[in-house]
Amino acid sequence: MGDIDDITKEKRVVFVTVGTTSFDALVRAVDTPEVKNELFKKGYTDILIQMGRGSYTPTRASAENGFPALDYFTFSSSIADYLKSASLVISHAGSGSIFETLRLGKPLIVVVNEDLMDNHQSELAEELAERKHLYCARPQTLYKTISDMDPGSLVPYQPGGAKPVAELIYRYLGFPED
Amino acid sequence: MASSNIGVLLTIGVITVLVIRIIYVINRSRKPLHSKSPRSLSTLIVLGSGGHTAEMLNLLYVLQTERFKPRYYIAAATDNMSLQKHMCLRIPCSEALKEVGGAEFMQIYRSREVGQSYITSVGTTLVAIAHALWLMIKIRPQVILCNGPGTCIPLCVIAFLFKVCLLESDLFVLLTYLYCQVGC
Numbered sequence: 001m002g003d004i005d006d007i008t009k010e011k012r013v014v015f016v017t018v019g020t021t022s023f024d025a026l027v028r029a030v031d032t033p034e035v036k037n038e039l040f041k042k043g044y045t046d047i048l049i050q051m052g053r054g055s056y057t058p059t060r061a062s063a064e065n066g067f068p069a070l071d072y073f074t075f076s077s078s079i080a081d082y083l084k085s086a087s088l089v090i091s092h093a094g095s096g097s098i099f100e101t102l103r104l105g106k107p108l109i110v111v112v113n114e115d116l117m118d119n120h121q122s123e124l125a126e127e128l129a130e131r132k133h134l135y136c137a138r139p140q141t142l143y144k145t146i147s148d149m150d151p152g153s154l155v156p157y158q159p160g161g162a163k164p165v166a167e168l169i170y171r172y173l174g175f176p177e178d
Numbered sequence: 179m180a181s182s183n184i185g186v187l188l189t190i191g192v193i194t195v196l197v198i199r200i201i202y203v204i205n206r207s208r209k210p211l212h213s214k215s216p217r218s219l220s221t222l223i224v225l226g227s228g229g230h231t232a233e234m235l236n237l238l239y240v241l242q243t244e245r246f247k248p249r250y251y252i253a254a255a256t257d258n259m260s261l262q263k264h265m266c267l268r269i270p271c272s273e274a275l276k277e278v279g280g281a282e283f284m285q286i287y288r289s290r291e292v293g294q295s296y297i298t299s300v301g302t303t304l305v306a307i308a309h310a311l312w313l314m315i316k317i318r319p320q321v322i323l324c325n326g327p328g329t330c331i332p333l334c335v336i337a338f339l340f341k342v343c344l345l346e347s348d349l350f351v352l353l354t355y356l357y358c359q360v361g362c
Contacts, residue, residue, distance in 0.1 A: 096232045162237040173321070174216060175245055 013046045014039055015086035016069070017079055020095045024028045025139040026092060026111045027072075030056040038146045044068050044088060050079060076121040080104075088151065092123035098128065101128035103159055108134040111142060116134070133157045196342070203341045210319060221246040223318035225253040228325020234325055249281040250317050254329045286329060307332040314340065 006045040016030050027049055029035060038045065049058055049072040065070040078080065078096075081146045081164035083089060083104055089098040092111045122136075132155045137145040170177050223238070225231045231253075243249070287302070287309045294302070310332035322337055324330035 044238075162240045165237055166240045166242075169241070170245075173219065173245075175242075 006083070011046055012044045013048055013085060014044045014088045014090060015079075015082050016047065016049040016090045017021070017082075017097055018050065018054060018092045019097050020052055020075075021092055021094070021113070022055070022110075023092050023113050024054045024111065025057040025115070027051050027056050027058055027144075029111075029139040029142045030090065031070070032143070033055075033067070034143045035146065036070070036079070040066055040068050040141055040148075043068075044144065046071070048072070048082065048086075049155040050074070050076065050082070053163040077176055093125045095121070095124055097123065099157075099159070102128075102133060102157035105156060107149075107154055108135050109142070109145055110134050112136065112138055114138060128157075131155065197275045203338075207341075210268060216245075216320075217248040218245055219224050219320040220248050220250070221323060222333070224316055224322065224324035224330040224333060225251060225325065226325070226329050230327040234323065237323070237325075243277075246321065247279075249320065251281055251283045252286050252313065252329070252333070253283075254286060254321045254327075262360055284313060286333075289314070302334070307335070310336050358360060 009019065016026070018026060030047065030055055045063060045068050047068050049070070051072050051074055053056070053074075058070060059141050060072065061067065061070045065099060072142060080100065083101055083106060086106055086111070086157045089101045090104050090111060091111045093110050098108070100111060110129070112119065112122040112125055125136045128134050132153070134154065135145050152154070167177055169175075223234065255322065287306045305361060314336050316335065322330075322333065
């Protein structure tokens, strides 16, 4: 009986991650009726929040009319598995999270933490958004970004390699190149 | 009268020599080392938090590590993820274990924590510089690899000073800015 239900109702998970940081503003923004309802309208069934060192705890809930199910945890030894099974990723602007998600080819909304000084992270996020590899938002604009987004229109990201850098180093130091 | 003149001349002389030396070092840094192909160079690798370390490990994974021996890793005392754990995310854990076992891993005091006030940062930065100086004297690396975390600033400053003052012209510092894959 349960199997039939599973087949007909495919899970579409939104994975929210703040990495090793504390980013209450993002977790709070996701845990609002507006954002949850917008995600539901876009066809997502579950929200899973990795909240890191944050102090704001979202409310666990099962799916109900107009809202996806919501669950959370603090840390995981490897969030790669969660990224792999997600249909949408909402992440803080850490480069590790960003590139790991892009390498997996998942639709990504990057939310910039305005409390961080000298926001080099926002430069990265904005540049990648300009190149249409992801969407960039602030906690206050997350709702609008979700309602306006079209994940199918995002451009896949081709990762650069470290080989050219290694070759440059060899040349500089006088080593024979590979 | 005479002694103050000599003092002034001496000061001007020293400053002139320093300026010429600095220009020479900066100029020479742009060109590849002329020395014959080295067998292996002792290498200091600076690790920062999160993305910095991930990118550095990406680079190390493709580098021919035989050429960069012995290897010393430096990370800030408060960067919480262990080097081994970081490596296990990117390369087979058995290789990570070998690397961590074969290299020396040290911790350095951080100049400034995220969110720390600028006033107290002055004091902690001085401590970080002193600690960096101690580590550099201990290790005396021939190559420094770093990609821009705050941890590397005292080390790079001291490396530059070593090049200028101690005539270590062959000390090579690779400073790549993080995110170069998105276009520098």
